[in-house]
Amino acid sequence: MNIIVCVKQVIDPEAPPRSFKIDAGGTRAEMQGAPPVIDPYGEFAVEAALKVKEAAGNGKITALSLGTGLLREVVKKPLAMGADALILLEDAAFAGGDGWSTASALAAAIRKTGEYDLILCGREASDTNAGQTGPGIAAILGLPCVTLVRRIDVAGDTAKVERVTSAGYEVVEVPLPAVMTVSNEIGEPRYPTIKGIMAAKKIEPVVWKPADIGIEPSQVGASGRRLKMNRLFQPVHEGKCELASGETPEEVAANLAARLREAKIF
Amino acid sequence: MSESSGVAVYGEIADGKLLPIALEGLGIGRKLADSLGQEVAAVLAGSDVAGLAAGAFAGGADRVYVVDDPLLKDYQPDAYVSVMEKVIGQVKPRVLIMGQTDVGRDLAPRLAFRLGVPVTMDCVELAIDPASGRLLQTKPVYGGNAQAVFTSDADPQMVTIRTKAMTPLQPDNSRKGEVVKIAAGLDASTIRTKLVDRVIEDVAGIRIEDADVVVAGGRGIGGAEGFAQLEELARLLRGAVGASRPPCDNGWVPDTVQIGLTGKIIAPELYIAVAISGSSQHLSGCSGAKTIVAINKDPEANIFRQARFGVVGDWKKVLPAFTARVKELMAG
Numbered sequence A: 001m002n003i004i005v006c007v008k009q010v011i012d013p014e015a016p017p018r019s020f021k022i023d024a025g026g027t028r029a030e031m032q033g034a035p036p037v038i039d040p041y042g043e044f045a046v047e048a049a050l051k052v053k054e055a056a057g058n059g060k061i062t063a064l065s066l067g068t069g070l071l072r073e074v075v076k077k078p079l080a081m082g083a084d085a086l087i088l089l090e091d092a093a094f095a096g097g098d099g100w101s102t103a104s105a106l107a108a109a110i111r112k113t114g115e116y117d118l119i120l121c122g123r124e125a126s127d128t129n130a131g132q133t134g135p136g137i138a139a140i141l142g143l144p145c146v147t148l149v150r151r152i153d154v155a156g157d158t159a160k161v162e163r164v165t166s167a168g169y170e171v172v173e174v175p176l177p178a179v180m181t182v183s184n185e186i187g188e189p190r191y192p193t194i195k196g197i198m199a200a201k202k203i204e205p206v207v208w209k210p211a212d213i214g215i216e217p218s219q220v221g222a223s224g225r226r227l228k229m230n231r232l233f234q235p236v237h238e239g240k241c242e243l244a245s246g247e248t249p250e251e252v253a254a255n256l257a258a259r260l261r262e263a264k265i266f
Numbered sequence B: 001m002s003e004s005s006g007v008a009v010y011g012e013i014a015d016g017k018l019l020p021i022a023l024e025g026l027g028i029g030r031k032l033a034d035s036l037g038q039e040v041a042a043v044l045a046g047s048d049v050a051g052l053a054a055g056a057f058a059g060g061a062d063r064v065y066v067v068d069d070p071l072l073k074d075y076q077p078d079a080y081v082s083v084m085e086k087v088i089g090q091v092k093p094r095v096l097i098m099g100q101t102d103v104g105r106d107l108a109p110r111l112a113f114r115l116g117v118p119v120t121m122d123c124v125e126l127a128i129d130p131a132s133g134r135l136l137q138t139k140p141v142y143g144g145n146a147q148a149v150f151t152s153d154a155d156p157q158m159v160t161i162r163t164k165a166m167t168p169l170q171p172d173n174s175r176k177g178e179v180v181k182i183a184a185g186l187d188a189s190t191i192r193t194k195l196v197d198r199v200i201e202d203v204a205g206i207r208i209e210d211a212d213v214v215v216a217g218g219r220g221i222g223g224a225e226g227f228a229q230l231e232e233l234a235r236l237l238r239g240a241v242g243a244s245r246p247p248c249d250n251g252w253v254p255d256t257v258q259i260g261l262t263g264k265i266i267a268p269e270l271y272i273a274v275a276i277s278g279s280s281q282h283l284s285g286c287s288g289a290k291t292i293v294a295i296n297k298d299p300e301a302n303i304f305r306q307a308r309f310g311v312v313g314d315w316k317k318v319l320p321a322f323t324a325r326v327k328e329l330m331a332g
Ligand SMILES: Cc1cc2nc3c(=O)[nH]c(=O)nc-3n(C[C@H](O)[C@H](O)[C@H](O)COP(=O)(O)OP(=O)(O)OC[C@H]3O[C@@H](n4cnc5c(N)ncnc54)[C@H](O)[C@@H]3O)c2cc1C
Pocket: A013, A014, A040, A041, A124, A125, A126, B143, B217, B218, B219, B220, B221, B243, B244, B245, B246, B247, B258, B259, B260, B261, B262, B263, B264, B274, B275, B276, B277, B278, B279, B281, B282, B285, B295, B296, B297, B298, B301, B313, B314, B315, B316
């Protein structure tokens, strides 16, 4: 069972919204005072991979990350959680991509790894909120794809998968190899153990440049984009919250109720 | 590119009905087509769906393309991608609008990669740039902390739209148009994924997406017992109970009541957020509420930046007293 998990480094989406800033050039975003993290839905995908491997009793999990300025302690988290290998697509040429350039590079790298049964991505990255990388890889590699996955049961060369819907879930059967995008319903990602962290320290990531995966630098990163970003901005929100007051919590609560009634809110 | 014309709207269907998102798509599609001086086409794909064309015309379509095939009874990605690829090849729209639903999230990116064009997911604003005539695609990014405006040089310019972000037209049943049938031409052997079962986990009572009042709890509620207290207030206000993601992940409430970017997008009259910090991802799902009321013990919590009314305090003390007073006031 060879499983590839695509997971990237992002600015911390769980940092308080007030620390979010866009630079003067209007192109780069940062979370001031918060270090980068592994993308949360990518972490759910790693968790899914570990569950599948455990159920199979064997297998190899390779984490695949594309980006620039990748901090080793960040991108090694999947290893610390239990993944077996790490491939980094790290080169200036990969910077500034869109769904097309990213999926093309990841698909080329996956092809180069040779054998794979399952390719997992998060349902959407916390920065682009696009949810296109998984379906894009599937389209490029000509593989079937199931999105928004909450459970995976592999039996031989097919998988029975539960897919989240707005009213519940669907059960689908899909032949392997296949691409799946994982949702949070798969279950809380496990914490790295001390043993896992030690093991991760010893694993050297493999670093590939565009030439290593047989792709022209003009097809990746900003030059491979098909979507132009004209503007990035923070919407201004002009609201004022009226706080209820009182001597005790009970009194404050009663005052809030009275104020809402007065304003005909209920 | 020059031969492309018009705006096509994917008319998503469930349980034999056009979904509200289809009418929202037609509403904005009509606006865009009018500013281009072109037509709006609705695409209806499914089994036994021809009867829904009238609703699409009433919603703003000039022409309706119908693909009716038993193989399209349930949404199945391989079948739908292939049908939509065929339809788009024939219709050649300049703009293609789909909904950011569980179907759209799956179908739109796969269709885009098949067609060789980009797609912008979850748009909250769409307009035609008067200078270039191209579609300005505005979408939240970074969980809602920012928005970005995208354009594409290739046709169709593909987008999905966020639920409740666009306004449907007042239905006009006198509107008529041409219905064009397109054969699905599906080869069943190309359908790789197979739908085995569809499980509905709907909760009892009013659905959060339909409720005028939603009482929602966050991680700070601490367990299922706390949600029973929210339930009491919701019942009193004839509303529904919702949640941020942690209570769903922890199994305190069903996953289907999650509100936010990756949950439901709602726009009730009143949203009462209890022990919810107000992450941008959560606010993505409730900022359309007319009035937000927040109860949180942390005066710095981000929810107070969005709320109209609030209480800083421990919900365990505040909520029972609040519910009791609401009850008294409602009794007159
Ligand atoms: C890509 C992505 C998508 C996401 N999608 C969603 C989504 O759709 N919906 C969603 O909700 N989240 C989503 N999240 C998660 C989101 O980032 C936050 O982690 C989540 O919204 C936090 O939930 P919370 O406010 O309940 O918890 P917390 O942020 O932990 O806040 C708990 C709050 O409770 C308050 N509190 C604690 N005890 C008490 C008490 N006794 N009385 C009063 N107040 C108390 C605290 O002050 C705090 O403000 C997403 C994240 C990512 C990265």
